[in-house]
Amino acid sequence: MESSILRWLLPLTLLIVQLLKDAHCVSESDLIQHLFSTEYNRHARPLKDPSKNITVSIEVEIKDFQGLDDQGGELTFTGFFEAKWFDEQLRWNITEYPIEYIALHANQIWLPDFGLANSANSFYQRTFVHDYRVRVKHTGLIRWYAGTTMGTTCELGITEFPFDKQSCEIVLENTVYSAAEVDIIPLDDTPLKLLSRDINGLWKITGTNVTKEFFGDDGYVWPRLVFAISLKRLPLYYLLNVLLPCVLLAILTLAMYWLPLESGERISLGITVMLSYSVTLLVLEGYLPVSSIDQAMFGLLVNTMMALATFAVTTSIILSYVLNNYSGRLSPSSRAFLFGFLARVVCMRHCVPKTEELKYNDRDHDVADVTREIRTQKSHSDIVEIRNHLRTIIQRYEDSDSEKAIAEEWKAATRILDCLFFWVNLLIILVSFVVFFVLAT
Structure with missing residues (x-):
């Protein structure tokens, strides 16, 4: 009995081992x-x-x-x-x-x-x-x-x-x-x-x-x-490398107005600022895609600052020309508008000229008084010559005072207009930057 079981068990074990081996x-x-x-x-x-x-x-x-x-x-x-x-x-x-x-x-x-x-x-x-x-x-x-x-x-x-x-x-x-x-x-x-x-x-x-x-x-x-x-x-990179130079150039644009109109450096500074804005625009173009449909407000801001610099240079050239090529006195209406109204608006009342044109209505009477005092000591011909000399001297003083008064008027007028352009430029710069930051942020 045991031998028969062993005979069947041994082949079955070998078969199972073989199957497991094949499976693995x-x-x-x-x-x-x-x-x-x-x-x-x-x-x-x-x-x-x-x-x-x-x-x-x-x-x-x-x-x-x-x-x-x-x-x-x-x-x-x-x-x-x-x-x-x-x-x-x-x-x-x-x-x-x-x-x-x-x-x-x-x-x-x-x-x-x-x-x-x-x-x-x-x-x-x-x-x-x-x-x-x-x-x-x-x-x-x-x-x-x-x-x-x-x-x-x-x-x-x-x-x-x-x-x-x-x-x-x-x-x-x-x-x-x-x-x-x-x-x-x-x-x-x-x-x-x-x-x-x-x-x-x-x-x-x-x-x-x-x-x-x-x-x-x-x-x-x-x-x-x-x-x-x-x-x-x-935005930090662009603020430091593009926006900050625009702010500094805007300050230089305003600083132009503190230079006298007679100074040639004023126009030179303005042209330099304009060229600097052109370089800034070229740098900005390297960051933005070329498109006519959508425009960056930053580019509009730079163009506005460049336009203000152009405005400052143009007005400086015009005022400098007027200051060196004026003729005659200002009309009463111009004097009233410039010295009465505009000077108050731009806080330039101290520039209003105080010198008035001298009037010599009694010029002949004064000459007669002088010649009467010396008539007892001089002949008639000498008195006539002295009278003519006195009239010439008085006329020269009158012309000199008149020219000085006219020059002061035109100088004050150009300074008041220059101050007006400064405030206009400053106001547009401040409004442009405020609008840019409000709409962009």
Whole structure:
């Protein structure tokens, strides 16, 4: 009895050992050969029922945010796309093949044909297929994790530069299969992840969002995923390198009015300030995109400051010409407006001339009095000669005082007008900067 049991037990034990040995010795090569032993067609959707659709879950991960190019309107980042879907033809029995997952080359299996619709380079990244592998689980779940440095176009609104906020999009579209055949959806609640720092020195990521859209074409409905990235510009660099020079040049523009009109350095300083504004505009053009639709308020501010510098130089030239080429006295109405009203407005009453034109109505009477005193000592001819000399001297004094009074009038008039232009310039500068900061921040 015992010998018969041993005879049956020994072969059974050897068989079980052999089966266990064979089961544990299954390699990935055997599994891959088994999976592709049937006619697997990577160009066809891996479905047993072609009336169904395949749902592809997609997630975008940004590892390095490289920034936003203002000139080209391009968002550049190094990131990864993670796509998951089920392949019904790549399933196996884990008890028969005790391997949980395998890695295959991406060009061996069927892949969803989604790409960047707003890519700045190419719609489909071929490096995803050639440089990355896919992970296949025994349930048929495919995980495709691939990435590279990508650039997407971004429409910029530069009105509030350098305090502007931008919203850029990463648009994924599946243009080969309609939504009824291959649908794309966000992977989870946070389909756009930031795996590293969200700041690059000039921009800061303030938020992300994803929306699913559909668009129609040729009677079909196509899916689209829009990953939105909210960006905020860090303005410190532009404030120090562009705005601060504008403020200093505006101060120099006002300082021009403190130089006398007779000084040639005043116009030279004004022209230098204008050239400096031109250089500032050239620097600013290097930061902003070329567009006739949307204009930066910062550029308008610089142009306004340049126009004020031009105004200061022009008015200085005109007043200098008037001061050196006046003729005759001011009319009573001009005197009343300049010295009576405008001088009070601009606080220049101390510039109103006090000298009045001398009047010599009794000139002949004075000459007669003088000649009467000396008539007893001189002959008639000498008296006539002395009288003529006295009249000539008095006339010279009268002409000299009149010319001096006229010169003082025109000098006071130009100083009052110059002070008016100073206050106008100062007021426009202050209002321009206040409006800029209120509207831009």
